[in-house]
Amino acid sequence: MxxxxxxxxxxxxxxxxxxxxxxxxxxxxxxxxxxxxxxxxxxxxxxxxxxxxxxxxxxxxxxxxxxxxxxxxxxxxxxxxxxxxxxxxxxxxxxxxxxxxxKADLGDVVVIGSRSTPRTNIESVVPVDLISTKDIKVFAQTDLTQILNFVAPSFSSNRQTVADGTDHIDPASLRGLGPDQVLVLVNGKRRHTTALVNINGTFGRGSVGTDLNSIPVAAIERIEVLRDGAAAQYGSDAIAGVINIVLKKVTPYSFSTSFGQSNSKALGREFLDGRTFQADFSKGWAFNNDKGFINFAVQYLKRDNTNRGGLDTRPLLYAANPTKGALESEAAFQARFAGIKAADDARAAANGLDRNNMQVGQSDSQNAGGFLNGQFNLGKTAELYFAGGITHKTGSAAGFYRLPTQTTQVDLSIYPNGFLPLIDTKINDYSFSLGLRGKLGTWDYDLSNTSGENTIKFNINNTVNASLPTGTSPTSFYAGELLFRQNTSNFDLNKKHTFDGGFLTSLNTAFGAEFRIDNYQIKQGEPLSYSNGGRMIGTSPTASGSQVFPGFKPANALDKSRNNVGAYADFEAEFGKRLTLEAAGRYENFSDFGSNFSYKFTGKVKLFGDVSLRGAYATGFRAPSLHQQYFNNESTQFVGTNATQVLTVNNANPIVAQFGVGALKPEISKSGSLGLAGRIAKTFTFTIDAYNIDIKDRIVFSSQYARERSGGVLVPTGVVNQILNTVDPTAQVNSVQFFTNAITTNTAGIDVVLTNKFTFSSKSNLILSVAGNVNKTVVRSIQGSPKIESDPNLKAKLFDRLERSRFESSVPKNKLNLTATLNIEKLSFVARTVRFGEVTFLNAVDPNIPANGLPVQLDQTFSPKWVSDFSVSYQASKVWSVTVGANNIFDVYPDKLYIDPRDNANNLSGTPGNTYSGSLDNTSNGRFLYPRAVSQFGFNGRYVYGKIACTF
Missing domain, CATH: 2.60.40.1120 (Carboxypeptidase-like, regulatory domain)
Known part of the structure; x- marks a missing residue:
C-alpha cells in the first residue's frame, strides 16, 4: 500500500x-x-x-x-x-x-539614493532634490555651480577673488559642510576631483572639491541632489550627500545662445562689465531597430572680469611714511608730511598710477567643452554604454598690487609705478566611462570602468622675479602644473525578488565591488619662476620667484599614487504598500592608511494617502585626499596688508614631525535624518527633512605659524623660529602651515521644499515653489598633537578664530528660495527671489579681549539679503523662443566691510600715525569694500541678459 x-x-x-x-x-x-x-x-x-x-x-x-x-x-x-x-x-x-x-511628473523621477526601483523624489526613502533641464536653463546663470547656488537651498557656492587658483574653480558646500564632503557622480559613476587644493583665505580652505563647471550644462538632462550621508552606498566623500548628474539621451536638435553683462551702480559709480557670451548645442539620436542611442553636446562660455575694488587709501604710493624727528615739532612734521604727500600725489597723477589699482571681482574665463553619452544594445539582455567628456578652460585673475614702495618685491627699472600681477591658468579636464550591463542568470549585472583627469597649468604674467639683477627679470613665467588622475572599476549585482501574499512583498538585493587608483602630481616650473638671484635692497634680501605665485621648485615636484578596494551589500525590503526598510554596509581598504567600514539604515512608512514618514541613520568617512597628504609649496600671501612668504609642508616633511603631527587619518561621521514627504490633492508636493551630522578627526589646514618677533627682532628661542631655521636659516620664509586632523564638528539643520501647480486651462498654469534650508555648524573641540597641546602659543595658532569662522559662519546659515512660473499661451513669466542668510567673519586676533585694544567691529556679521531675478520668455514658434531678463534686478550688494577709524592710513588728509599699522583692517587699506573671506552671494550687482533658443 x-x-x-x-x-x-x-x-x-x-x-x-x-x-x-x-x-x-x-x-x-x-x-x-x-x-x-x-x-x-x-x-x-x-x-x-x-x-x-x-x-x-x-x-x-x-x-x-x-x-x-x-x-x-x-x-x-x-x-x-x-x-x-x-x-x-x-x-x-x-x-x-x-x-x-x-509632462507634469516626468521630472520627479530619481534613481539616486536607492539601488531598487526608481521613484519620485517624494517617494524616495531619503531626501533628494531634483533639478530638471528647465530649472537649469530658465535663468541667466551659465556655470553649474551658480545655477545650483540659486536653485538648491542646501547648496552654496560663490566665485572667489584674489585667491590664486581658487579664482578659477568655485568651492561648493552642501548642508554647510566642505567641498570635499560631497560625492559627485555622472550617470551614477564616480566623478574625479580637481587637481587644486584651496590654500588661500576662502571658504573651503584646505579642501579639494570637484570642478562642476567642467561639465557642460548643455549635456545635462537632470541633477539629483541626495541630501543624506551615503558613504555606505557610494563610498568615501559622501558625508554631506551625493550630487548625481544625469546626461541627456535621445533629444531633438537644440541650440541656444545668450549674452549679458553687469549693469550696476555701486561705490558711487556705474559698472558695465562682466560681459558673458554663451552658446551651446545638443542632439541625441536613436539607433535603428532599438539598438540604443548616442547624444552629443557642446558648450562655449566666455566671461569677462568684474571689478568692485575700492581706492587704495595708503597716503604715500612712492615713498614710505616719514617718522617724526625727536626734536621736530608736530606742526613742522605735519607740514613736512603734507609736502611729501603733495609731491607723491602729483607724481602718481603724472605717471597714471590710479588708486583703484586692484581687480576685485570675478576672473576672466573662457570655457569650451563637449560630452558624449551613448548606449548600444547587444541583443535583448545586454547593453554597452559609454560617456566621455573633454573641457578646456582658460582664466586670468589678479593678485595684490605691488606698489613702488614695496622695494623687495618690485624692479622699478621695469615697473616704475609698481604692477598688478596676473595668475593665468589653463585647465584641462578629461573623463571617459565604459560599461556593460545585462542579465546574469536571474541577476542584473553592471561592469564598468571610469577614468578622469584634471590638470591645471599656471602662467604668471605682468610680474617680475625681484631677486634677479636689476632690469633682467622676465615679466612672464611658467610656474608649474598640478595633475590629478583617477581610475575606478566597478562590478555591481542586483536582483529584485517579488512575493505573492505574505508580510514581505519584495526584497531587492545588491552586492558590488570597487577598485580605485588615484594619482597626484606636482610638476616644477621654469627655474626663474622660483629661483633667487641674490639682489639686495640695502641689507634686505629681495623675494624669490615670480611675484604673486612663485613657481613649484624641484623639491616640490612629486608623483604619488594609491589604490583602494571596496565591497558593499545593500538590502531593501518592501512590506506591503506602506513600509520600506533598507540596510547597507560598505568596507573599503586604502593602500596608504588602512580600512574603514560604514553602514546605513533607512526606513519609510506611508502614513496616509501619499504622505510618508522617512528617516535614516548612517556612519560615513572621507579619506584624506592625496592633495592633502602631499601638497607642498612656497607662496606669497597677504596677512592683513603685509606680503609674507608662506611655506606649506606635507605630513611627510620633518617640519611637521617637529610639531608632533603624524600622518593624516580619515574623517569619520555619524548622521541621522527624519522627515515627512508627500503629495496632497494631486498638485501640492512637500518634503521636510531634519538632519544632524557629527564628524570627528576633521582635516583642517592649520593657521599660519609665523616667526616670533619682539620689537621687530626675531626671537632666537622661539619654537617656530627654531623649527623653520632647520630649512631656512636666512629667515626668508615668514611662516609655515600644514594639514592635520584637528577638530570635531556638529552640523544640524532642516530642509523644506514645497511645490504647488495651479492649472487654469490647457495652455495656462502657475507653479509656485518654496525651498529653504537652515543649518548650523559648531566646532565642538580642537585637538592638536601632545607637543601642540603643551604649548599655549602653538595651540592658539593651530586653529584660530578666523579658521573657526570658515567652518561655522562663512556660508549662509539659512537660505530661502521663492519661485513663481506663470505660463500663458506662448508667454512664460518666471520670478524668483532668494534670501541669503547672514554670514560672520571673525578676525584672527580676538577683539573681545581688552588687552588687544581692538574695536569689536573687526568681527563683522553681514546681514541677510534678498536677491531677485525675473525673466520673460516668448515661444515664437515650435522651433524658436526668446528670453530676456535680469538677475539681481534690484542691484543688491552685501554689507560693506567695516573700516577702523583709528587706522590713520585710511584718511588721506589725516596724520600718519604709528599706533595702528592697518594690518587688521578688513578692507586691506580700502581696496576690499565687500566681504571675500566669507561667501554670501557675491558682489557683481545687477546682470541683464537676452537668450535665443532653437529646438527642432
Missing part, C-alpha cells in the same frame, strides 16, 4: 513539475517614446496576482498558469499607463510596450 502511494505521489510530483516547466510565459521590453528602455517599470496581469518589474535593460518575464487571453498593464512614475490585451499560446509570447511621458 505504501509503495502504491509513493508511486502515485511521484507521478503527481512529475506532473506538477512538468507543468511548471511548460507553463506559458510572457516576455518583452518596456521603453519610452524615444525607444530608450525603462528599468523598474511595473508589469501586472490585470485581475490576477501576477506581476514583475523590468530589469536594468527594460526587459520583463512573467510565467503564466495556462494559455489564454490576458490583459497586461505597465506603469512607471512619470509616464502614462499602457494596457494591452494579448493571447498567450503554448510557446513563449513576446509583447513590447512604449510609454508616453506625462
Amino acid at each position: 505504501i509503495k502504491k502511494l509513493l508511486k502515485l505521489f511521484l507521478v503527481f510530483a512529475f506532473f506538477v513539475c512538468s507543468n511548471q516547466v511548460v507553463a506559458q510565459s510572457l516576455q518583452g521590453k518596456v521603453a519610452d517614446s524615444s525607444g530608450v528602455v525603462i528599468p523598474g517599470a511595473s508589469v501586472q496581469i490585470v485581475g490576477q496576482k501576477l506581476g514583475t518589474s523590468t530589469n536594468a535593460n527594460g526587459v520583463y518575464s512573467i510565467k503564466l498558469p495556462a494559455a489564454g487571453s490576458y490583459k497586461v498593464r505597465v506603469t512607471f512614475t512619470g509616464y502614462v499607463n499602457n494596457e494591452q490585451a494579448v493571447a498567450v499560446g503554448k510557446t513563449v509570447t513576446t509583447l513590447d510596450f512604449r510609454l508616453d511621458e506625462t
Whole structure:
C-alpha cells in the first residue's frame, strides 16, 4: 500500500513539475517614446496576482498558469499607463510596450539614493532634490555651480577673488559642510576631483572639491541632489550627500545662445562689465531597430572680469611714511608730511598710477567643452554604454598690487609705478566611462570602468622675479602644473525578488565591488619662476620667484599614487504598500592608511494617502585626499596688508614631525535624518527633512605659524623660529602651515521644499515653489598633537578664530528660495527671489579681549539679503523662443566691510600715525569694500541678459 502511494505521489510530483516547466510565459521590453528602455517599470496581469518589474535593460518575464487571453498593464512614475490585451499560446509570447511621458511628473523621477526601483523624489526613502533641464536653463546663470547656488537651498557656492587658483574653480558646500564632503557622480559613476587644493583665505580652505563647471550644462538632462550621508552606498566623500548628474539621451536638435553683462551702480559709480557670451548645442539620436542611442553636446562660455575694488587709501604710493624727528615739532612734521604727500600725489597723477589699482571681482574665463553619452544594445539582455567628456578652460585673475614702495618685491627699472600681477591658468579636464550591463542568470549585472583627469597649468604674467639683477627679470613665467588622475572599476549585482501574499512583498538585493587608483602630481616650473638671484635692497634680501605665485621648485615636484578596494551589500525590503526598510554596509581598504567600514539604515512608512514618514541613520568617512597628504609649496600671501612668504609642508616633511603631527587619518561621521514627504490633492508636493551630522578627526589646514618677533627682532628661542631655521636659516620664509586632523564638528539643520501647480486651462498654469534650508555648524573641540597641546602659543595658532569662522559662519546659515512660473499661451513669466542668510567673519586676533585694544567691529556679521531675478520668455514658434531678463534686478550688494577709524592710513588728509599699522583692517587699506573671506552671494550687482533658443 505504501509503495502504491509513493508511486502515485511521484507521478503527481512529475506532473506538477512538468507543468511548471511548460507553463506559458510572457516576455518583452518596456521603453519610452524615444525607444530608450525603462528599468523598474511595473508589469501586472490585470485581475490576477501576477506581476514583475523590468530589469536594468527594460526587459520583463512573467510565467503564466495556462494559455489564454490576458490583459497586461505597465506603469512607471512619470509616464502614462499602457494596457494591452494579448493571447498567450503554448510557446513563449513576446509583447513590447512604449510609454508616453506625462509632462507634469516626468521630472520627479530619481534613481539616486536607492539601488531598487526608481521613484519620485517624494517617494524616495531619503531626501533628494531634483533639478530638471528647465530649472537649469530658465535663468541667466551659465556655470553649474551658480545655477545650483540659486536653485538648491542646501547648496552654496560663490566665485572667489584674489585667491590664486581658487579664482578659477568655485568651492561648493552642501548642508554647510566642505567641498570635499560631497560625492559627485555622472550617470551614477564616480566623478574625479580637481587637481587644486584651496590654500588661500576662502571658504573651503584646505579642501579639494570637484570642478562642476567642467561639465557642460548643455549635456545635462537632470541633477539629483541626495541630501543624506551615503558613504555606505557610494563610498568615501559622501558625508554631506551625493550630487548625481544625469546626461541627456535621445533629444531633438537644440541650440541656444545668450549674452549679458553687469549693469550696476555701486561705490558711487556705474559698472558695465562682466560681459558673458554663451552658446551651446545638443542632439541625441536613436539607433535603428532599438539598438540604443548616442547624444552629443557642446558648450562655449566666455566671461569677462568684474571689478568692485575700492581706492587704495595708503597716503604715500612712492615713498614710505616719514617718522617724526625727536626734536621736530608736530606742526613742522605735519607740514613736512603734507609736502611729501603733495609731491607723491602729483607724481602718481603724472605717471597714471590710479588708486583703484586692484581687480576685485570675478576672473576672466573662457570655457569650451563637449560630452558624449551613448548606449548600444547587444541583443535583448545586454547593453554597452559609454560617456566621455573633454573641457578646456582658460582664466586670468589678479593678485595684490605691488606698489613702488614695496622695494623687495618690485624692479622699478621695469615697473616704475609698481604692477598688478596676473595668475593665468589653463585647465584641462578629461573623463571617459565604459560599461556593460545585462542579465546574469536571474541577476542584473553592471561592469564598468571610469577614468578622469584634471590638470591645471599656471602662467604668471605682468610680474617680475625681484631677486634677479636689476632690469633682467622676465615679466612672464611658467610656474608649474598640478595633475590629478583617477581610475575606478566597478562590478555591481542586483536582483529584485517579488512575493505573492505574505508580510514581505519584495526584497531587492545588491552586492558590488570597487577598485580605485588615484594619482597626484606636482610638476616644477621654469627655474626663474622660483629661483633667487641674490639682489639686495640695502641689507634686505629681495623675494624669490615670480611675484604673486612663485613657481613649484624641484623639491616640490612629486608623483604619488594609491589604490583602494571596496565591497558593499545593500538590502531593501518592501512590506506591503506602506513600509520600506533598507540596510547597507560598505568596507573599503586604502593602500596608504588602512580600512574603514560604514553602514546605513533607512526606513519609510506611508502614513496616509501619499504622505510618508522617512528617516535614516548612517556612519560615513572621507579619506584624506592625496592633495592633502602631499601638497607642498612656497607662496606669497597677504596677512592683513603685509606680503609674507608662506611655506606649506606635507605630513611627510620633518617640519611637521617637529610639531608632533603624524600622518593624516580619515574623517569619520555619524548622521541621522527624519522627515515627512508627500503629495496632497494631486498638485501640492512637500518634503521636510531634519538632519544632524557629527564628524570627528576633521582635516583642517592649520593657521599660519609665523616667526616670533619682539620689537621687530626675531626671537632666537622661539619654537617656530627654531623649527623653520632647520630649512631656512636666512629667515626668508615668514611662516609655515600644514594639514592635520584637528577638530570635531556638529552640523544640524532642516530642509523644506514645497511645490504647488495651479492649472487654469490647457495652455495656462502657475507653479509656485518654496525651498529653504537652515543649518548650523559648531566646532565642538580642537585637538592638536601632545607637543601642540603643551604649548599655549602653538595651540592658539593651530586653529584660530578666523579658521573657526570658515567652518561655522562663512556660508549662509539659512537660505530661502521663492519661485513663481506663470505660463500663458506662448508667454512664460518666471520670478524668483532668494534670501541669503547672514554670514560672520571673525578676525584672527580676538577683539573681545581688552588687552588687544581692538574695536569689536573687526568681527563683522553681514546681514541677510534678498536677491531677485525675473525673466520673460516668448515661444515664437515650435522651433524658436526668446528670453530676456535680469538677475539681481534690484542691484543688491552685501554689507560693506567695516573700516577702523583709528587706522590713520585710511584718511588721506589725516596724520600718519604709528599706533595702528592697518594690518587688521578688513578692507586691506580700502581696496576690499565687500566681504571675500566669507561667501554670501557675491558682489557683481545687477546682470541683464537676452537668450535665443532653437529646438527642432
